[in-house]
Amino acid sequence: MKVSRDVTFDEKSSWDWTDQDKEQVQIPSQNSTLIAMIADEDTITGFLLVGMVNVDLRRKTNYLIVDSKTMVKKIEDTFKEFTAREDIAIVLISQYVASMIRFLVDSYNNLVPTILEIPSKDHPYDPTHDFFLSRVKYLFSAESVASGWR
Amino acid sequence: MGEEEEKRSSENGVESKEEEQDEQENNVLRFLDSLDSYLVLMDSLSSTLRQGWMELASARHSMGASRINSALFDLKHHNAATSLEVNHHDADTTMQQTCFTLCKWASPDTQNLCSKEAKLEEGELLQRKASSPQIRHRGASRSSASEEVQEKRPQPYGPPVTVDDQVQKERSKSLSVFGALVSPKLRGAQLSFETALETLVEIANIRSSILRAHDQVQEGMKTTM
Numbered sequence: 484m485k486v487s488r489d490v491t492f493d494e495k496s497s498w499d500w501t502d503q504d505k506e507q508v509q510i511p512s513q514n515s516t517l518i519a520m521i522a523d524e525d526t527i528t529g530f531l532l533v534g535m536v537n538v539d540l541r542r543k544t545n546y547l548i549v550d551s552k553t554m555v556k557k558i559e560d561t562f563k564e565f566t567a568r569e570d571i572a573i574v575l576i577s578q579y580v581a582s583m584i585r586f587l588v589d590s591y592n593n594l595v596p597t598i599l600e601i602p603s604k605d606h607p608y609d610p611t612h613d614f615f616l617s618r619v620k621y622l623f624s625a626e627s628v629a630s631g632w633r
Numbered sequence: 634m635g636e637e638e639e640k641r642s643s644e645n646g647v648e649s650k651e652e653e654q655d656e657q658e659n660n661v662l663r664f665l666d667s668l669d670s671y672l673v674l675m676d677s678l679s680s681t682l683r684q685g686w687m688e689l690a691s692a693r694h695s696m697g698a699s700r701i702n703s704a705l706f707d708l709k710h711h712n713a714a715t716s717l718e719v720n721h722h723d724a725d726t727t728m729q730q731t732c733f734t735l736c737k738w739a740s741p742d743t744q745n746l747c748s749k750e751a752k753l754e755e756g757e758l759l760q761r762k763a764s765s766p767q768i769r770h771r772g773a774s775r776s777s778a779s780e781e782v783q784e785k786r787p788q789p790y791g792p793p794v795t796v797d798d799q800v801q802k803e804r805s806k807s808l809s810v811f812g813a814l815v816s817p818k819l820r821g822a823q824l825s826f827e828t829a830l831e832t833l834v835e836i837a838n839i840r841s842s843i844l845r846a847h848d849q850v851q852e853g854m855k856t857t858m
Contacts, residue, residue: 515716517716517717518716518833526682529822529826529829530830531807531810532819532822532826533737533830534715534737534803534806537711540710542708573834594844597841601678601833602682608678608679610675616671619843
């Protein structure tokens with residue numbers, strides 16, 4: 484079944500899962516999807532050892548190695564490309580790299596592919612910068628204030 | 634009689650309100666438990682990745698920096714040996730949950746390596762929370778977290794030994810990118826990253842549970858208002 488995946492990078496900051504959003508990202512069943520990676524060399528090397536790297540006929544890969552010379556534009560374009568591909572179910576992104584394109588990551592609203600921020604060798608995981616947790620926190624506090632549970 | 638009926642109906646009304654409140658509290662509890670599991674798994678992921686990086690650094694030290702390098706990555710066409718299966722699981726008409734299933738070390742000879750994993754129900758989440766976060770172990774036997782992680786085994790086409798050989802073959806293939814003879818530390822790094830990958834898939838499934846629990850809480854609030 485073909486899945487429509489409208490990737491929205493609008494300025495909507497609230498996390499409002501409407502029925503339309505859910506319909507758009509419904510994937511009843513999808514076999515053999517990939518995990519994409521945007522991370523430093525060591526992380527990519529490690530996940531290469533586990534057989535996660537895929538190279539298609541056009542030599543397009545499912546990873547981007549980020550180093551000191553990588554331009555932010557390149558990271559943005561790769562993020563948009565990975566989140567638009569239908570054969571990718573999860574996008575792993577180092578948290579420090581996600582911070583470089585924070586606006587893009589925070590405005591991403593789709594369920595699949597899901598974005599997972601992971602720690603890197605030089606930058607440990609910081610839960611305050613995890614976009615998923617900050618959204619949950621916002622939602623929870625907003626809901627509790629609105630309902631008067633506090 | 635009329636008064637008695639009124640009394641009964643008001644009692645029923647109070648009971649159903651209490652039941653709704655209990656259900657709502659359970660939903661909130663599930664939401665918070667899922668969130669707690671998420672944080673525990675993230676912590677576990679951090680330590681597993683740290684171990685993997687350490688082992689990779691050790692391997693690089695013993696084999697040489699030129700032998701463990703992104704320049705050696707194979708850019709010829711090849712499929713990933715590890716992939717994901719995405720399933721959409723309807724709890725009811727309004728709430729849906731996405732489930733990710735990891736398929737490791739699939740080769741062209743063993744295409745249907747993915748066996749259906751049990752879906753992560755909220756009950757399982759609470760049970761997982763009660764024990765320490767366990768690495769998902771696949772295979773015929775369950776092992777403790779301290780033992781080596783076992784791979785997912787498909788329905789065997791032949792004797793089990795054949796499947797193990799296939800998995801070992803795929804593992805060796807991944808290691809062969811860095812040469813025929815590799816440091817044991819590199820093999821150790823491979824296992825660590827394998828564990829990290831399993832944790833990542835669990836995290837993805839937990840997030841799906843958090844969303845579902847949040848939807849249930851929202852739904853409950855709408856009915857009580």
